[in-house]
Amino acid sequence: MKAAHRPGRVQRRGALLLALSALLGCGSRSDPGAGERARLSLMLSPTERRFWIPLARSFETSRPGVEVDLIEGPTSTDLRENLYTTALLAEDDSLDLVYLDVTWTAKFAAAGWLLPLDRHFSAAELRAFLPAALDAGRIEGRLYRIPIRTDVGLLYYRRDLLAAAGFAAPQTFAELVRIARALQSPPQRWGFLWQGSQYEGLVCVFLEVLRGHGGFWIDPESRAVGLDRPAALAALEFLRRCRAQDPISPPGVTTYKEEESRRLFQDGRAVFLRNWPYVWSLVQREDSPIAGRVGVQAVVHAPGAASAGTLGGWGLGVSRFSRHPELARAFIRHATSLESQRAFCLPTGYAPARREAYDDPELTAANPFLLRLLAIHRHAVPRPMIPRYAMASDILQRHLSAALAGLESSRAALHEAAAETRLLLGRRRPETNAEVTRAAGSR
């Protein structure tokens, strides 16, 4: 039982000997040369893990003696974050690579668990990635995460239903509501589906509506909080009314996450769906009841404001406690190469983070919507990248949920949320007009 995790020591000694004998001074953490044994570990969700297997195998083939251990973590994102946390907090070397959600990076970096990657990737290498996706890995100017796949919130709609009724695709909230009301026939077909369960997805949805109304949540630099401003109230009221007043969304929308809402839409039970890019390839499959009848575009906004899909995505960072940082970075390079991106994104329908993947004929043939996605992705809005994001998000989720369920008035909920958020951020003085303008206008 104890012998299981000792290979590290053996080959570290071996690597040192190799370095000495070869008179190569690679520093105290020398990585194995050709033929030396080493193991890289990475924890993934069970569903995504199998798509990483080819990437891992091809890396192992190119580096004999290296083993890539893809550990199966629990399905829940939060539980995986928990596992990463307990391991990294313990300065455990059992995980070399960290598969990071956009919302985790600030926390992991602030905790000192990630190695900065700036010095090891050239500017040319970094330019190959979509800027928004790459920036999600930049904390306080330093790069900690290289993106693998990226996401932006999208509005899916039933092109056939809109065309038959003579509607153009909506650009504003008002248009969305009007078309939804006209085309829906509840409970067989609802107007607008979104993710209203109390979890991170709700924050993503709310943020799009909030920014679409010209508001903001938290400004990372000034720590300004915009939750108790008119725009936030308008945004929350919009969502609440979708469900509770002249509803265009089913009452169960507050229990939906991505999959529940997707399944309903795919079964033809809704006119509009707000969801992520992965839905596209699923609804376009032959066995999908609505194949060929779906349109997709950027999320709607208020007149005068801009569309602001929430930025999502996953990427790789290197654990500070890894015994093979150089090897880990090599794996990251390998996993983000064009071939790997193609191998990964073709079967999954995920959006690659590499810019040139969008020019790849094979990928675009299988998933023609990628080009539209590229345009929309340019305006993707990240969530505030503060270290204590988890708590700020939990505060927002709780109060949004309470307001949507009718347990609290929207005004009271947002007021509470703003107060608790200010307390969390240590913000004592009220926001100045300059701060508000800057926060609302920034990306």
Next chain:
Amino acid sequence: MTPALLRRAALAAAVLLISAWSLAPGVWQLLTAVKPDAQITRVPTTYLPDPVTFKHVRALWQRKPFGTYLVNSAVICALATALSVLLAALAASALVRLPAAGRLTVLLGLLLVSLFPPILLLFPLYEGVRALGWLNQPQALIFPYAALSLPLAVWILESGFRQLPKEIDEAARLDGLGALQRLLRIHLPLAVPSAVTAAILVFIFCWNEFMLGLTFMTRDQNKTVTAGIASVSGASLYEIPWGQLSAAIVIATAPLIALVLLFERRITSGLTRGALKG
């Protein structure tokens, strides 16, 4: 129906209800564990599996290092139990000869300690374990488990020792035997039944512990069976393999079920004696 017959019928019904209540969840897990997938997700519920399949057990063993979990639990719990009972025996033999006031103080103090919510201790223990480099090592759990179960073990052993007639103890002391010798040669042999009871209860406690196991063991191959299984929760139906999970639950609880069936008498007396001191 005569009152006596009514009474008998009511009693029988009560016994039946109580048995059903106690056994139903476990039985349901057992049935789910050997049921084919299609029947697990059928509505309305299929109660009896047809046919019985061991596919879930096999798949489970392949997916997660279940054998390793069981070995880890067995080793950690056995060692923690041994340590706990040993220290408790030493302490109890000393307590027995204290004047009533002193003894009560110590026992109540131990009781107070055992009532602390474990969350209070979790983080500093984690810091300590991390500082000692004991994460993912068995001793990270052995020492805390032994400590947390000490009050229970001491209570049980102390009342067991107290039943020893004082005269034998006095005679031995007059013969010149030291406290430790008296403990080993006289108290312990007579207190073996109490020690066994204490050991069983401590073992059950250690096996069932979750919070520390979850936090101190981050690698799959070091996890205890309770922490290993129970950390698979939290996702939607579409993602949890309930058949495998049920198989895991059955396997994880089987040793304890065996323990209870074999040692019911001891457990009962230990629990009631240990708790009646209030």
Next chain:
Amino acid sequence: MTGHASGRERAALLLPALLLLALVVVVPVLRVIQLSFTHVDLEGGMVASWAGLDHHLRVWRDGRWWTALRNTAVFTFASVGLELVLGIGFALVLHQRLRGRGVLRAIVLLPWALPTAVMALAWAWIFNDAFGVANDLLRRAGLIEAPIAWLGEPTSAMAAMVLADVWKTTPFVALIVLAGLQGIPETVIEAALIDGLGAWQRLRRIVLPLLMPTILVAVVFRAVQAYGAFDIVYVMTGGGPGGSTETVSLYAFQNYFRYLDFGYGSALALQGVILAVALTAILVRLAQPRRR
């Protein structure tokens, strides 16, 4: 009788146990107290700095803390209340002269011996809204039409959790009450029979009052344990839906391992314990006059 030498011997025998307890319990408690007055969080780069009363004051203004406290109170009262009723019932049955009493006791004991965390998963499966047995049985009995989303609604999630906890810990209460029952002298029961008291009257006027001390012990024990419940919440509901089943223990845990706010987490844990101690003291004090 207590000579100097034997005093030292006694100390030596007690030392190892006390030492272990000091290291595993006393030192950590002191550390938690210290941490609750310290800022150690991501904002400060995980470097410790003096916080004074910041955390403790923040607890009182924290809406989520009050919710957690309320959830914990509901859980504790409901759970202990039900266990008491069921436990007394079980004990009365077990007290009867039955054949196979040992087997019945073993069966009754079973839930208590199984790991809470593992059985919580089993209960989550039983209360699954689409395929769970609970819904199926209720539907077959004609009590409900549509399946109940047990773990998806606040009230039903709490109810499910309470049920799971009651199932697990009723044996403990039952055994304690049973021991108390066995301690009631036969003469008292005989006197009651001679006085012509029926079974129900015997129970109410003689047995229960005599059982009070025992019941009190069981209640205090269980109340404190239920208050600190972690396993069942973490595994069965994760504090959801919407934090409606989040208990004090879970909230503190989240602060430690999700928000990495060790100072605030410590303040929460500490305040939780202080309240638990206060609760126990009140419970005991309430019961005192009746004993006399």
